[in-house]
Amino acid sequence: MPTNGNSCQIHSNGAEVSPLEAVELYRFFHSGDDETAALRGVSLRLRAGEFVTLMGPSGSGKSTLLACLAGLDEPDGGHVEVMGLRMSRRSEAARAALRARHIGILMQSGNLFEHLTVEANMRLQMSLSGQSDQRTIDHLLEVMGLTRQRRAYPSQLSGGEAARAGLAVALSSNPQVLLADEPTAEVDAVTEASILNHLMERCRAGGAVLIATHSMAFTSHADRLLHIRDGRITHA
Numbered sequence: 001m002p003t004n005g006n007s008c009q010i011h012s013n014g015a016e017v018s019p020l021e022a023v024e025l026y027r028f029f030h031s032g033d034d035e036t037a038a039l040r041g042v043s044l045r046l047r048a049g050e051f052v053t054l055m056g057p058s059g060s061g062k063s064t065l066l067a068c069l070a071g072l073d074e075p076d077g078g079h080v081e082v083m084g085l086r087m088s089r090r091s092e093a094a095r096a097a098l099r100a101r102h103i104g105i106l107m108q109s110g111n112l113f114e115h116l117t118v119e120a121n122m123r124l125q126m127s128l129s130g131q132s133d134q135r136t137i138d139h140l141l142e143v144m145g146l147t148r149q150r151r152a153y154p155s156q157l158s159g160g161e162a163a164r165a166g167l168a169v170a171l172s173s174n175p176q177v178l179l180a181d182e183p184t185a186e187v188d189a190v191t192e193a194s195i196l197n198h199l200m201e202r203c204r205a206g207g208a209v210l211i212a213t214h215s216m217a218f219t220s221h222a223d224r225l226l227h228i229r230d231g232r233i234t235h236a
């Protein structure tokens, strides 16, 4: 669980530091003469302990937004702050260090090293933030319904198992902020409930969660629903 010790930091001006804040994000992609505006001025702020879901049709900008929030991609305009520290327009090394310390991220693909087992992927992620704890690994594998797959390589997992393994990796460093893109596709209701319970427990302990999902189970338990369309948050 995130420790409450740093879940509610206070600025010197007395304001509460947000675990994650995005200000006026813009992101454009170019292909020949074509320009796609994937993000058009997205601003959002997560509070410590908040469970927020992000919904929008395919192509609306969800993955681009999550990548920019995690510092995996750089916005063309605007900026992201993590725990009050600027993420955007810093060196790749600085962004990676901030991410390792504060953010767990599950993208649609590329979450696992192919040459490592599920458990070894988790162990590696933990070590990046200076941690090592077998009990956390065992617990997360159980939550994700992946205990039997702990020694499997990514190529041996189904799509749904790979997503849940990626989520286990994202959570293994006990991050203050979890960002996840459709973590529960192809999952049975019991495992989905187990994952939801775990995430809500993290929020009760002060963690912040932002999940792109259409799962009714998740949206019905969210503190807030964000909708994105054509690169804009349409209602929050």
Ligand code: ADP
Binding pocket: 029, 030, 031, 036, 037, 038, 056, 057, 058, 059, 060, 061, 062, 063, 064, 065
């Ligand atoms: P979503 O996750 O909601 O499906 P995306 O963030 O993947 O949406 O995409 C938003 C828009 O940006 C889409 O029109 C998509 O085609 C475009 N896009 C995303 N990534 C790239 C890229 N690397 N190159 C070109 N266009 C991209």
